[in-house]
Structures are given as C-alpha cells and as structure tokens.
Amino acid sequence: MAEHAGRRCCLGWDFSTQQVKVVAVDAELNVFYEDSVHFDRDLQEFGTQGGVHVHEDGLTVTSPVLMWVQALDIILEKMKASGFDFSQVLALSGAGQQHGSVYWKAGASQVLASLSPDLLLHEQLQTSCCLDRGSGANSPHHTGPLQPSRTLLRVPPSGISSWDVMPPGDAGKACFSISDCPVWMDSSTTAQCHQLEATVGGAQALSCLTGSRAYERFTGNQIAKLYQQNPEAYSHTERISLVSSFAASLFLGSHSPIDYSDGSGMNLLRIQDKVWSQACLGACAPHLEEKLGLPVPSCSVVGAISSYFVQRYGFPPGCKVVAFTGDNPASLAGMRLEEGDIAVSLGTSDTLFLWLQEPTPTLEGHIFCNPVDPQHYMALLCFKNGSLMREKIRDELASSSWSEFSKALQSTEIGNCGNLGFYFDVMEITPEIIGRHRFSAENHEVSAFPWDVEIRALIEGQFMAKKIHAEGLGYRVKCKKKFPQGLQRLPRSLRSEPSA
Numbered sequence: 126m127a128e129h130a131g132r133r134c135c136l137g138w139d140f141s142t143q144q145v146k147v148v149a150v151d152a153e154l155n156v157f158y159e160d161s162v163h164f165d166r167d168l169q170e171f172g173t174q175g176g177v178h179v180h181e182d183g184l185t186v187t188s189p190v191l192m193w194v195q196a197l198d199i200i201l202e203k204m205k206a207s208g209f210d211f212s213q214v215l216a217l218s219g220a221g222q223q224h225g226s227v228y229w230k231a232g233a234s235q236v237l238a239s240l241s242p243d244l245l246l247h248e249q250l251q252t253s254c255c256l257d258r259g260s261g262a263n264s265p266h267h268t269g270p271l272q273p274s275r276t277l278l279r280v281p282p283s284g285i286s287s288w289d290v291m292p293p294g295d296a297g298k299a300c301f302s303i304s305d306c307p308v309w310m311d312s313s314t315t316a317q318c319h320q321l322e323a324t325v326g327g328a329q330a331l332s333c334l335t336g337s338r339a340y341e342r343f344t345g346n347q348i349a350k351l352y353q354q355n356p357e358a359y360s361h362t363e364r365i366s367l368v369s370s371f372a373a374s375l376f377l378g379s380h381s382p383i384d385y386s387d388g389s390g391m392n393l394l395r396i397q398d399k400v401w402s403q404a405c406l407g408a409c410a411p412h413l414e415e416k417l418g419l420p421v422p423s424c425s426v427v428g429a430i431s432s433y434f435v436q437r438y439g440f441p442p443g444c445k446v447v448a449f450t451g452d453n454p455a456s457l458a459g460m461r462l463e464e465g466d467i468a469v470s471l472g473t474s475d476t477l478f479l480w481l482q483e484p485t486p487t488l489e490g491h492i493f494c495n496p497v498d499p500q501h502y503m504a505l506l507c508f509k510n511g512s513l514m515r516e517k518i519r520d521e522l523a524s525s526s527w528s529e530f531s532k533a534l535q536s537t538e539i540g541n542c543g544n545l546g547f548y549f550d551v552m553e554i555t556p557e558i559i560g561r562h563r564f565s566a567e568n569h570e571v572s573a574f575p576w577d578v579e580i581r582a583l584i585e586g587q588f589m590a591k592k593i594h595a596e597g598l599g600y601r602v603k604c605k606k607k608f609p610q611g612l613q614r615l616p617r618s619l620r621s622e623p624s625a
Contacts, residue, residue, distance in 0.1 A: 131213060132157065138219030140372045141452060142188075142308065143176040145196040147204070149214075160203055162196040164188075177308060184313035187305035190227050193368075195247040197375060201438060202245075211439040217376060217430070218447035220455035221368030223390045224342045225308040228351070229364040229380065233300040237378050242436035246375060250300045302358040307347040308368075314346040317353070317409070321346060321392060324408035328488055335405065336389050336396045336484070336492035336502075344391040345409045352410035365416045367391075369449035376446050378431025384423040385494035386503070387451035394420060396484075396494055396502065423450045423458075423496035453478070454496040457503050464501065467595065474554075475511035477591055479504040485599040489555045492598065504598045506591065509554045517550060518583050522576040533577035534584065542566055544574060546582030547590065555594050 132151055139146040143165065149158035162168065164176040171192045172178070178187050204211070233250075240249055318339035322328045328338040339346060344367065352359045364380045367388070373381035388394045393405045393413075399420060406413040421427065430444040450458075457478045460468050468478040481502040484492045495501040523529035543566025552559045563571045563582065574582055 131210065133213045133215055134158075136214055136217040136219075138217065138372060138449070139452070139455075140193055140219065140221040140368050140449075141176075142222050142310070145193060145200060147200055149209075158204070158209060160200055162199045164192055164196065167199065168192055168195060177310060178305060179310075182313065184311065186308055186310040186312075188225070188308050189304060190301050190306050190371075191247050191250065191304065193372070194250055194375065195245075197372075198245040198247055205438055211434075212441055214440055214444050216426075216445040216447055219369070219372055219449045220452045221370075221372050221387070221449060222309055223367075223369075223387060223451035223453055224344050224347075225306060225368040226344045226347055227306050227366045227368065227371040228302040228358065228362045229366065229374075230300055230302045231361055231363045233363060234380055236300050237374065237380070237431075240378065240431065240433040242433055246433075302362040303351070303355070306368075307350075309342045311347065312341040314341045314350045317346040317349040320349070321405065321408045325402075325404050329486075331392065331405075332486040332488060332492075334395055334402055335392050336394075336486055336494075337392060337490075338488050339392055345393040345405060348413065349409040359410060362416055364418065365413075367451070369451055373427060373446055373449040376430055376434065377428050378433060379428070380418060381427050381446070381448065382418050382421045382425075384425065384448040384450045384496070385420055385499055386423040386454035386496035387449075388420045389493040390451055390453075390491065393417070394494070396486075396492060399494060399499065421448055422499045423448055423454065423494070424499075450496050451493075453505055454493060454503060458496045465601070467600065469591065471512060473512055475508040475587070475591070477504070477506040477508075477595055479506075479595055479598065479600045481599050483599055485597065487597055489594060490598050504595070504600065506594050506598070507554050508587070508591065509551055510549050510587075514548050514550055515583065515587075518548065518580060522579055530580060533580040537577050537581040539585075541578060541581045541585055544578050544582055545589075546574065546579065546586045548583050548586065555590075 134149045134151050134157070137148045137150065144161045144163045146161040147159065148156050150156050164171065164173050171189050173188065173192065176188060178189070180186070236249060240246070318341055321339045322331050325331045325334060332338045337343065344365075348359075348365060366374060366380065367383055369387045370381045370383045385394070385399050389396050393401055393409070395402045401414050401417060401420070403414075425448045426445050427448050428446050429442060430440050430446055432442070434440045434444075435442050453476075456470075457468070457480065460478070462468055462478060462480045464480050464482055466480050470476040470478070480495065481492070481504050484502045484504060486492045490504055490506040493503050493505060495503045519525060519527060519530045523533060545564045547558075547562045549559050549561070563574055563579075565571050573579070
C-alpha cells in the first residue's frame with residue numbers, strides 16, 4: 126500500500142445480503158482499494174446460507190446482526206494489516222440492503238459512545254439470546270424472535286451443535302433486543318400488511334401516502350410483527366435502525382438517523398413531506414416515532430467519525446460520516462441518473478430505476494424519495510421474468526446460442542409487424558400474471574409464432590411492459606439518449622435507436 130500513502134480518499138461501504146464490501150476512491154473517483162467479507166465463506170460459524178437463516182415456516186428470513194459487525198471488524202483489520210493509510214480518509218458513506226431492521230437494546234447508545242479501542246466492535250456489542258440445542262421456542266429454527274436470556278452466546282447459528290458461550294461478565298454489553306434481524310427476503314407479515322392497509326383506507330391510499338402498498342418485507346410490517354409476537358423485546362428497544370443507518374451508527378458512535386430515501390421503503394414515511402405518518406406508526410406499534418428518530422435528507426452529514434476509529438485505526442477526527450442509504454437508492458446515485466433518465470438492470474430479475482419529479486404512486490412498483498435531490502423522487506420497478514426467461518427462449522429456439530438469437534432479431538423488423546408477446550413462466554411481480562401470451566397484428570391471441578418472430582416478441586414485449594409501467598408511475602420519455610460504457614459490445618440488433 127506504499128504507493129497509496131498520502132492519497133486522500135473517501136470510503137464507500139456496502140452491507141449487502143451476502144457480504145460486507147469496502148472501496149476507497151480518490152478525488153478523481155479512481156478505485157484504488159477494495160475488499161470484502163463473504164458471510165457464508167468467511168464467517169461460517171454463523172451458519173448462514175446466502176447470508177441468511179431461512180426458518181422452518183419457509184417465510185421467516187433473518188440475518189445475525191453480529192455477523193455484520195464482525196465482518197466490518199475483519200475488513201478494517203485487513204486494511205490495517207495491509208498498511209492502508211486511514212489518516213487520509215476525508216469522509217465515508219455507504220449502502221445497506223433495503224428493508225432489513227436492527228433493534229438496539231436500551232443502553233446500547235452508552236456502549237456505542239464509550240467503545241474501547243483495545244477491543245473489536247463485535248466483542249463490545251455482544252448480544253444475548255436464549256437458544257437450546259433442542260427444538261421448540263428456543264430452537265435456531267423457531268419462527269418467532271429470539272428471546273433474551275442469561276445464557277450468552279457469541280453467535281446464534283442455525284443447525285450447529287456446538288455453542289460458543291460468552292462469560293457472564295459480558296452481560297452488560299448485550300446491545301440488541303433480538304439477535305437475528307428480519308431482512309428483505311422475509312415474507313411472514315401478510316397479516317400485518319392487511320392490518321396496515323385497512324387502517325389507512327386501503328392499498329392505494331397507503332401507496333399515495335408512503336409510495337408503496339403494503340409489502341411483507343417492508344420494515345413497518347416487520348416492526349408490527351415483532352411488537353405483536355414479542356412485546357417484551359420491543360419494549361426493551363431504544364432505537365430501531367435500518368441496515369443502512371445501523372452501519373452508519375457503528376462509525377458514528379451513536380444512533381444515526383434514517384435517511385429519506387431508505388426510509389421511504391418502510392411503509393411508514395410520508396413521501397410528500399418526509400415525516401413519519403402518524404396513522405402508519407399507530408397501526409404498527411406504540412411509541413414507534415421515538416424509536417425511529419427524525420429522518421434526514423440522504424446526502425446529510427450526520428456527524429464526525431467515532432473516537433474509537435480514530436484511536437484504533439488512525440482515522441482523522443474530522444472524517445465525515447455521510448448518511449448511509451439503501452442499496453437501490455445508492456444505485457440511482459452511483460449511476461449519476463438525472464431527471465428523465467432511466468436505468469435498466471438486466472439480471473435474474475429486471476429492475477428499472479427512474480428519476481421522477483412528479484410521481485404517481487400505484488399498486489405496482491415503488492416510489493422512494495430521491496437520494497440525490499430531496500425535492501424529487503425515484504421509482505423502482507421489478508420484473509421477475511428477466512434473464513432466465515430470455516435464456517429459456519434462447520435455449521428453446523436458438524440452440525442455446527446468443528449469436529443465433531441475435532440473428533433472429535436482425536432478420537425481423539422493429540415493431541415485429543404488429544405481433545406482440547408477453548412471457549411470464551413464473552408469477553410476475555409487475556403485474557401479477559403468469560403464462561405466455563401472444564397477439565397477432567389483428568389483436569387476436571395466437572398459440573405460437575415463427576421462431577424469429579417469437580424472439581423479437583420476447584424482447585420488445587419486455588421493454589414495452591417496462592415503458593408502460595414506468596409511465597404509469599409518472600415517467601415521461603424525453604428526447605435524450607445516454608449510452609452506458611460497454612453498450613458497444615451488445616449486438617447491433619439490441620442497440621437500434623428509435624426514431625424521435
């Protein structure tokens with residue numbers, strides 16, 4: 126690391142589902158350092174698969190909060206051992222998996238404010254939980270929240286027979302009301318979703334208020350479940366953080382506020398005036414506003430770095446901690462989208478990111494506060510039938526060859542002579558529909574197309590659906606084109622520019 130000595134930089138952190146990652150960028154945005162800790166590989170003692178614990182009901186999905194803390198410890202120690210010059214870090218910020226929540230136990234703020242530089246973070250934030258080696262309410266696979274106990278465990282692994290018992294003297298450092306925290310993959314709160322929508326006048330009313338109808342993974346519904354199933358743990362909670370604000374809190378040495386953008390993925394924040402909805406708070410749990418704290422703009426400097434990091438690693442006392450946000454809002458900011466821009470992530474699921482000025486909340490998709498400009502908004506649309514659907518049609522009709530697939534596109538006209546197709550081999554999210562649906566130029570449903578027509582129908586249908594649903598959320602196409610780096614590597618058939 127000698128070549129980077131004296132190189133002023135900022136650190137970016139990512140607390141995602143499967144790993145914690147860090148990058149260091151200089152003033153020209155050159156990435157000159159990066160590292161990561163993969164939970165399943167590097168922290169096997171927590172017993173996660175894909176970074177999570179899937180409970181026996183198949184609906185409850187959680188992650189151990191101390192696993193995230195220990196991953197941060199590992200990365201920082203690796204950076205220190207490599208000779209990374211922390212004294213040159215001017216500021217840091219980051220992102221966290223959206224919707225996940227962390228429950229700080231009463232007294233945690235005092236622990237955060239008085240961390241000893243002689244110990245690792247996870248050693249000082251040890252949690253306590255009641256887990257037996259047997260089954261039932263104390264099983265690692267129990268679907269309810271974990272209960273506090275005088276038995277102190279280093280980790281709450283799933284399916285592990287040996288337990289790392291902490292000495293009784295560490296009881297005062299138990300900083301979390303529950304040790305396994307609900308994450309975005311959880312779908313166990315359907316009853317709470319129905320209750321929330323009924324309280325505010327229905328799904329559309331909730332969407333107009335908070336940007337989304339009630340979703341099981343959204344944090345407000347997870348909080349409601351905790352309060353209903355474990356009121357004692359809820360009452361012992363002094364602060365509820367999102368994964369993003371939890372991560373920022375570690376660096377800040379105090380409870381970091383939730384930012385507008387990530388906070389609008391909770392079914393709790395009024396997206397128009399950026400304050401908590403009293404109706405939604407009341408539907409979820411009592412005294413919730415004081416446990417959440419006041420939200421702040423996503424670009425806020427929330428404070429200077431904790432003295433713990435100054436003394437242990439050599440960060441400068443003036444290093445700024447900028448509010449962390451959710452991973453999806455961070456993607457919009459990181460891609461430097463502007464008003465009128467649209468970004469499409471073509472993955473297992475296809476995701477649309479939109480910059481909006483005047484959103485129109487619907488029952489499909491999500492409206493979040495914009496992380497870059499708090500006066501504007503962003504929309505998120507997710508389509509489950511993405512790359513796997515394209516690959517399936519490629520395998521069926523183009524001999525598993527993208528080259529043959531591209532030839533079919535090149536041999537057919539833009540517009541496909543009026544033939545349309547929509548392909549949903551698994552239940553779609555936007556809209557909720559399944560099956561393959563083909564329509565001729567005469568608007569008659571047909572059972573099949575010629576192979577080349579089928580391929581173009583798939584591609585055009587997918588992008589037509591994205592455009593229609595984006596416009597439904599308030600997006601308007603403008604005469605402006607931006608081509609991301611690497612687009613030239615796509616087949617020309619996928620780069621055809623529409624006429625203005």
